[in-house]
Amino acid sequence: MGKVAINIATGSLQTEEIIVGIDLGTTNSLIAIVRNDSREPIALRETDGLTLVPSIVHFDAYGNATVGNSAKEQLVAQPDRTIYSVKRLMGKSYRDVKGEAGFFAYNVIDDDTDSLVKIQIGKRFYSPIELSSYILKELKARAEHILKTNITKAVITVPAYFNDAQRQATRDAGRLAGLDVLRIINEPTAASLAYGLGTGSSKERTIAVYDLGGGTFDISVLTISNGIYEVLATNGDTYLGGDDMDNALAAYWAAQINADNSNKQLMQSLRVTAEEAKKHLTDNDRFEGSIDGVAVSVTKEKFNELIKPLVDKTLTACANALRDAGLKKEQIDAVVMVGGSTRVPLVKEGVKEFFGQEVYDKLNPDEVVALGAAVQADILAGKNTDMLLLDVTPLSLGIETMGGLMDVLIPRNSKIPGRAGRQYTTQKDGQSGMRISVYQGERDLVKDNRKLAEFNLTGIPAMPAGLPKVEVTFLIDADGILRVSATELRSGVAQTIDVKPQYGLTDDEVEKMLLDSLTHAKEDISTRALVEASTEAQQMLDTTEKFLVKYSDMLTAEEVATTNAQMEKLKQAIAAADKDQIQHNTELLNEVSRPYAERVMEGALKDAMKGKKVM
Numbered sequence: 001m002g003k004v005a006i007n008i009a010t011g012s013l014q015t016e017e018i019i020v021g022i023d024l025g026t027t028n029s030l031i032a033i034v035r036n037d038s039r040e041p042i043a044l045r046e047t048d049g050l051t052l053v054p055s056i057v058h059f060d061a062y063g064n065a066t067v068g069n070s071a072k073e074q075l076v077a078q079p080d081r082t083i084y085s086v087k088r089l090m091g092k093s094y095r096d097v098k099g100e101a102g103f104f105a106y107n108v109i110d111d112d113t114d115s116l117v118k119i120q121i122g123k124r125f126y127s128p129i130e131l132s133s134y135i136l137k138e139l140k141a142r143a144e145h146i147l148k149t150n151i152t153k154a155v156i157t158v159p160a161y162f163n164d165a166q167r168q169a170t171r172d173a174g175r176l177a178g179l180d181v182l183r184i185i186n187e188p189t190a191a192s193l194a195y196g197l198g199t200g201s202s203k204e205r206t207i208a209v210y211d212l213g214g215g216t217f218d219i220s221v222l223t224i225s226n227g228i229y230e231v232l233a234t235n236g237d238t239y240l241g242g243d244d245m246d247n248a249l250a251a252y253w254a255a256q257i258n259a260d261n262s263n264k265q266l267m268q269s270l271r272v273t274a275e276e277a278k279k280h281l282t283d284n285d286r287f288e289g290s291i292d293g294v295a296v297s298v299t300k301e302k303f304n305e306l307i308k309p310l311v312d313k314t315l316t317a318c319a320n321a322l323r324d325a326g327l328k329k330e331q332i333d334a335v336v337m338v339g340g341s342t343r344v345p346l347v348k349e350g351v352k353e354f355f356g357q358e359v360y361d362k363l364n365p366d367e368v369v370a371l372g373a374a375v376q377a378d379i380l381a382g383k384n385t386d387m388l389l390l391d392v393t394p395l396s397l398g399i400e401t402m403g404g405l406m407d408v409l410i411p412r413n414s415k416i417p418g419r420a421g422r423q424y425t426t427q428k429d430g431q432s433g434m435r436i437s438v439y440q441g442e443r444d445l446v447k448d449n450r451k452l453a454e455f456n457l458t459g460i461p462a463m464p465a466g467l468p469k470v471e472v473t474f475l476i477d478a479d480g481i482l483r484v485s486a487t488e489l490r491s492g493v494a495q496t497i498d499v500k501p502q503y504g505l506t507d508d509e510v511e512k513m514l515l516d517s518l519t520h521a522k523e524d525i526s527t528r529a530l531v532e533a534s535t536e537a538q539q540m541l542d543t544t545e546k547f548l549v550k551y552s553d554m555l556t557a558e559e560v561a562t563t564n565a566q567m568e569k570l571k572q573a574i575a576a577a578d579k580d581q582i583q584h585n586t587e588l589l590n591e592v593s594r595p596y597a598e599r600v601m602e603g604a605l606k607d608a609m610k611g612k613k614v615m
């Protein structure tokens with residue numbers, strides 16, 4: 001049951017909380033939702049009419065932060081207090097960004113090369129997570145203002161190449177901003193989702209997502225089949241984007257008007273006007289303007305000539321991505337255009353020509369990622385049942401084996417649907433049943449994990465211990481339902497059960513289970529070693545016991561006595577739960593019994609061969 005609430009502003013009944021989609025970009029960020037009435041994703045538009053919020057944070061002398069366009073205005077006047085491109089620093093250590101330090105006009109602190117970077121503003125130090133949280137807080141506040149309701153849940157996008165640390169940092173930024181980040185999804189996946197690509201059809205499709213933003217270029221090749229997105233290759237340039245087009249044009253004008261390069265103010269004005277010109281040229285053939293009273297102009301033709309090398313660079317990266325994915329251009333089923341800079345006609349033409357096909361560009365390229373995040377949010381909210389978007393298993397799935405150990409069949413983060421199988425055998429002679437207990441979790445002992453189901457495989461024909469081959473298979477279907485089956489391969493006896501693995505687990509619980517597995521890792525490893533040693537020792541004891549009974553007449557009284565004494569020592573070691581002593585005494589028991597065991601086995605073999613021909 002969802003919560004029921006009344007939206008005071010609209011007076012309407014609100015049964016579910018809205019989950020928003022957020023594109024936390026290097027240059028611009030924005031927030032989108034799926035409209036309840038039309039079921040269409042839309043970018044939220046503030047009263048200023050704008051959807052994009054520049055990803056810029058400015059701090060005044062008192063440490064008060066402003067975000068967005070008003071912060072952007074401070075870029076020239078207060079470069080040391082105006083933070084841009086903080087996304088480049090997410091989850092990075094100083095060592096990681098050492099080579100890029102020149103890019104940042106603000107102070108990136110390098111007190112300790114191994115620790116995560118910090119940014120100094122006045123007397124305070126900020127982490128990139130904190131700075132990103134200011135941007136997210138601004139987006140949240142905007143959404144709350146526009147929708148007139150509380151927003152606490154979000155889906156946030158990240159580049160496909162983001163590693164675990166960068167994804168975690170993004171999640172933490174969300175949390176700091178008061179957002180429960182239900183999922184982090186890849187930007188190219190979001191863009192494909194916004195176009196509804198790959199959903200609603202089971203045929204596998206291969207998609208190229210070309211994303212040229214303000215300062216970065218990413219090309220991603222993905223496949224989608226049955227609602228599962230898989231990134232085959234990513235390529236690009238983390239310092240190539242629309243800003244470089246602005247700079248190229250600014251440099252061209254600077255040379256024309258003999259501008260003084262050291263005049264920062266003038267240089268910035270040139271760049272601002274260049275960006276204006278670039279946008280103008282998207283729909284016009286000529287731009288005319290003025291900088292500090294000096295007239296400047298540029299034709300589309302000239303502009304294209306200036307940016308041609310930049311466009312060519314992106315196409316080389318596309319070729320590399322295809323090569324890495326092992327694909328030919330003709331194997332790409334769809335090309336999706338993302339990022340404000342794909343509005344530039346030369347870029348669009350270049351990409352069309354390169355892939356030899358039309359491109360997906362109907363949606364706003366600077367909004368498409370957020371729109372896709374909103375679609376994903378809608379799916380998570382359970383409102384969109386036509387679309388299936390699958391993920392990975394949040395926790396490992398396995399069964400209990402001897403000594404209460406967790407034997408993982410499907411590790412966490414495995415793609416679904418998926419399957420895995422493993423063979424097991426019986427412990428006792430004539431054992432006719434086997435209990436299969438299914439668990440979910442990261443700990444080595446099942447008692448610390450979560451039990452999902454249990455069933456008995458019965459009717460195994462009587463066989464000596466170790467002879468039956470029981471194959472246990474785990475199959476997770478597209479709906480995330482786990483089907484566990486066990487089959488005794490020699491007899492064909494089989495049993496199957498369905499389990500819902502995620503059922504009842506909240507994100508927090510999953511997180512707690514993961515944390516527990518980390519804090520207990522050491523302890524788990526030693527417990528596992530002890531359990532394994534004890535299990536092996538117990539098997540050795542059982543076999544020896546059986547042997548003594550069966551072949552008593554072939555052993556000397558002395559042999560029986562030393563064996564019994566050694567068995568006693570081993571039992572004591574097991575009782576004392578001393579792993580080293582158990583292993584040591586198992587070894588000793590092995591040594592004591594080896595000579596007569598070999599003797600007996602040789603005799604038995606001779607008996608068996610009697611009267612038989614050797615083939």
Ligand code: ADP
Pocket residue numbers: 025026027028029212213214215216241242243275278279280282338339340341342343344365366
């Ligand atoms: P990011 O993903 O890096 O946050 P965006 O996708 O918002 O960036 O793209 C920002 C870039 O798009 C800027 O360089 C901006 O100048 C450029 N841009 C926006 N609109 C246009 C346009 N109409 N024509 C050309 N470039 C544009």
Ligand code: MG
Pocket residue numbers: 025026213339369
């Ligand atoms: Mg972007």
